Amino acid sequence: MYITPIQEIFTGNCKDNCVNIRGWVYRKRTSKKTIFLLIRDATGIIQTTSKKGTEAWKEAGKITIESSLKLSGTVKEDERAPGGYEITTSKIDIIGLSETFPIGKDQSEEFIRDIRHLWLRSRKMNLIMRIRSEVLRFMHTFFRERGFIEISPPMFITSACEGGATLFRTKYFDRDLYLTQSAQLYSEILIYSLEKIYTCAPSFRAEKSRTIRHLTEYWHIEPEWAFADMDDVMKIEEELVSYVCQETAEVCRRELEELGIDPKKLLQIRPPFPRITYKEAIERLHRKGFKVSWGEDMGYDEEKALAEDFNRPFFVHDYPKEIKAFYCKTYRDRPEIAMSVDLLVPRVGEITTGGAREDDRDELIKRIRESGLREEDYDWYIDMRRYGSVPHVGFGLGVERLLMWMLELDNIIDAIPFPRSIRRSYP
Ligand code: ATP
Numbered sequence: 084m085y086i087t088p089i090q091e092i093f094t095g096n097c098k099d100n101c102v103n104i105r106g107w108v109y110r111k112r113t114s115k116k117t118i119f120l121l122i123r124d125a126t127g128i129i130q131t132t133s134k135k136g137t138e139a140w141k142e143a144g145k146i147t148i149e150s151s152l153k154l155s156g157t158v159k160e161d162e163r164a165p166g167g168y169e170i171t172t173s174k175i176d177i178i179g180l181s182e183t184f185p186i187g188k189d190q191s192e193e194f195i196r197d198i199r200h201l202w203l204r205s206r207k208m209n210l211i212m213r214i215r216s217e218v219l220r221f222m223h224t225f226f227r228e229r230g231f232i233e234i235s236p237p238m239f240i241t242s243a244c245e246g247g248a249t250l251f252r253t254k255y256f257d258r259d260l261y262l263t264q265s266a267q268l269y270s271e272i273l274i275y276s277l278e279k280i281y282t283c284a285p286s287f288r289a290e291k292s293r294t295i296r297h298l299t300e301y302w303h304i305e306p307e308w309a310f311a312d313m314d315d316v317m318k319i320e321e322e323l324v325s326y327v328c329q330e331t332a333e334v335c336r337r338e339l340e341e342l343g344i345d346p347k348k349l350l351q352i353r354p355p356f357p358r359i360t361y362k363e364a365i366e367r368l369h370r371k372g373f374k375v376s377w378g379e380d381m382g383y384d385e386e387k388a389l390a391e392d393f394n395r396p397f398f399v400h401d402y403p404k405e406i407k408a409f410y411c412k413t414y415r416d417r418p419e420i421a422m423s424v425d426l427l428v429p430r431v432g433e434i435t436t437g438g439a440r441e442d443d444r445d446e447l448i449k450r451i452r453e454s455g456l457r458e459e460d461y462d463w464y465i466d467m468r469r470y471g472s473v474p475h476v477g478f479g480l481g482v483e484r485l486l487m488w489m490l491e492l493d494n495i496i497d498a499i500p501f502p503r504s505i506r507r508s509y510p
């Protein structure tokens with residue numbers, strides 16, 4: 084028996100045909116002569132009607148919200164129905180009768196988070212998860228079309244990439260290891276063989292403060308490639324973000340519109356993105372009344388305020404080396420400045436950090452020492468600079484930060500099915 088995906092009915096091709104659908108009861112309303120069941124499957128939601136006196140009416144009467152069922156009936160065009168089509172039911176087979184579903188209208192945010200395993204059935208989460216899947220696909224396509232090879236980095240690591248404060252330590256047999264914060268140091272190994280690589284993997288950060296843009300486990304897209312400079316980093320980043328926005332606007336038009344997002348907004352995202360230096364960013368912030376001084380890192384409030392000037396993605400580059408990681412290359416004629424660049428977007432702030440990596444062995448050792456790290460923890464990383472070192476660059480993009488911006492989400496937790504934060508690791 085052919086099961087029609089609900090979305091297919093809205094193409095108009097099933098008009099006046101008898102169809103079989105399968106799914107769950109989304110809403111139920113009973114009038115004197117008709118029971119209206121809204122049925123959802125993975126692809127969409129359709130209204131069905133069961134008339135009084137029929138077999139279908141009896142089954143529809145018993146059925147509860149979120150019960151699973153198979154339903155047969157005739158597709159009718161009806162402008163009063165959501166989407167313009169409905170099904171006149173001839174037969175209902177209840178598959179799994181649902182107990183009273185705990186999610187109704189006006190539930191608190193906390194409650195919704197406690198029952199995430201049920202909330203993920205909501206239309207909103209269904210749409211976001213579909214778009215997330217497509218956004219990941221677009222990113223893979225983007226890199227593959229440009230000759231980047233995907234590699235799989237380790238999750239257990241021995242030394243920090245982004246600093247000790249947010250490292251998760253974990254028992255590993257008789258010793259301690261850490262959960263990875265970034266694939267970068269390992270990715271750098273592979274460029275000596277594959278030249279252009281990228282990873283799509285989780286990163287773990289022990290973020291102790293609660294914010295709307297930090298998770299303790301997030302998905303990280305990290306390309307790394309050889310024989311390239313700062314300009315190459317910014318070019319690839321703006322091309323990537325623009326490509327993902329364009330494709331999403333085209334391919335996910337229906338999902339975006341149902342979420343209340345105008346696809347035109349994403350279609351407007353095109354290269355080049357404005358570029359300002361850290362120095363200019365500080366000057367702009369001073370004019371806005373912020374007290375941040377040269378050498379200080381920008382926080383969320385500063386990033387948001389700065390983004391108001393642009394109202395689109397933009398780059399901030401050339402940071403003081405003190406606020407950037409030890410592996411950042413510095414300008415030979417300006418040793419206090421790191422070749423590091425962040426991509427910022429309105430409302431969310433930073434969505435990527437990237438730049439050139441120190442490729443000179445002696446400089447690298449100097450930077451490791453200056454940063455208060457132990458040289459012996461980075462033996463293999465330093466070793467790579469001894470055998471045919473090359474200028475190379477890379478960046479890291481937080482998938483959920485990107486989605487949070489594209490889909491105008493209030494909180495990063497809705498960009499991932501099972502968000503982890505300092506307070507939450509359930510379900
Ligand atoms: P922030 O300053 O916003 O905490 P960061 O500079 O520490 O971020 P990076 O080490 O530069 O983060 O990581 C690269 C990218 O990974 C960031 O630009 C961001 O998109 C994403 N990212 C970093 N930390 C988190 C997190 N805790 N949750 C979600 N995404 C994150």
Ligand code: MG
Binds near residue numbers: 435
């Ligand atoms: Mg950063």
